[in-house]
Amino acid sequence: MERVAIIGLGLIGTSIGLGLREWSAREKRDEHDRLHVVGFDVDLTQQQQAKRMKATDEMSWNMPSAVRDADLVIIATPVGAVREVFTTIGDQLKHGSVVTDTCSTKGQVMAWAKELLPTTTNFVGGHPMAGKTQSTEAAEATLFKGATWCVCPAVKASEAAVQTVLGLIAALDADAQFVDPVEHDGFVGGVSHLPFVLSSVLMNTVSAGPAWRDMKLLSASGFRDVSRLAAGSPEMYRDICQTNRESLLRWLDEFSTSLQDFRSLLASDDPAQVAALQSFFTHARDARADWATAERTDGGMLQDTEGELNKSSLGGQVGQMLFGGLARRRPSLSNGNGAGEKSRPERPDRS
Secondary structure (H helix, E strand, C coil): EEEEECCCCHHHHHHHHHHHHHHHHHHCCECCCCCEEEEECCCHHHHHHHHHHCCCCEEECHHHHHHHHCCCEECCCCCCHHHHHHHHHHHHHCCEEEEEEECCCCCHHHHHHHHHHCCCCEEEEEEECCCCHHHCHHHCCCCCCCCCCEEEECCCHHHHHHHHHHHHHHHHHCCCEEEEEEHHHHHHHHHHHHHHHHHHHHHHHHCCCCCCHHCCCCCCCCEEEEEEHHHHHHHHHHHHHHHHHHHHHHHHHHHHHHHHHHHHHHHCCCCCHHHHHHHHHHHHHHHHHHHHHHEECCCCECCCCHHHHHHHHHHHHHHHHHHCCCCCCCCCCCCCEEEEEEECCCCEEEE
């Protein structure tokens, strides 16, 4: 039986535990589970919540004992805590063990792993592109189903260690994607970190005005959707910004340039500029539609946009016009026998 230690039992760590325990029970050998999952969190409230949810087989009350005999150690803490975690567990790790993480930034984490973890262990960086704004209580075994899970092996990581992490990802029904750590931080700086910064800037800007008390009574779904990320953890956001500063600064510079360009269009009464204003929104709409209708290799939607695209709305009509009905296709909610399982959508005949 393989022993897995999860350090950090927030939404991600607890969901990993739930998913691994389900997989382990499903894949029993000789009536024995395949894995024994041990959990630890410095926050006793989170640890107790994960225990009530049965996310682990046992809880450890200190970090060194949690990892001491583990074959696989998963660091699911905020990125700002990772250096201290590596320092604490370094001399307790089992010879030949595999260490991975779930942090949103990779360059700094990889550097800390190289500096602080013993050469007798293998580090394989990871980042599941899944989550919610809620914490432990919202954890679920299926959180990672269909999600992209970035994999960044250390230079000296063994092939067996990489396969171990790929096995973890497969057990959670996620899709592994190998990526260079520097590229990873540049990519997520634009599609993950910039959005929560902009959401927070929006929230701070409009709520600072003297009319906010009356304005918020008029807010609806548009404001709700754009401001949602501002509800995330301030500590987590701070740590992400600190460990991905260079990439985020570059994206902020590009965003600022685009915003100034838009301001210039808006301030002008020149008919050509008015036409350019419409082109600005057209380009954004088409780029959004292209993103929303991207497919996985199995034919399903890469993004969770099926419900959005199938609403009777202008967005749905635009998607149909642009993509010849692709936006209408979605997985069936029934397998034909009432079981309620999702089945792969049929592809139209393209011959």
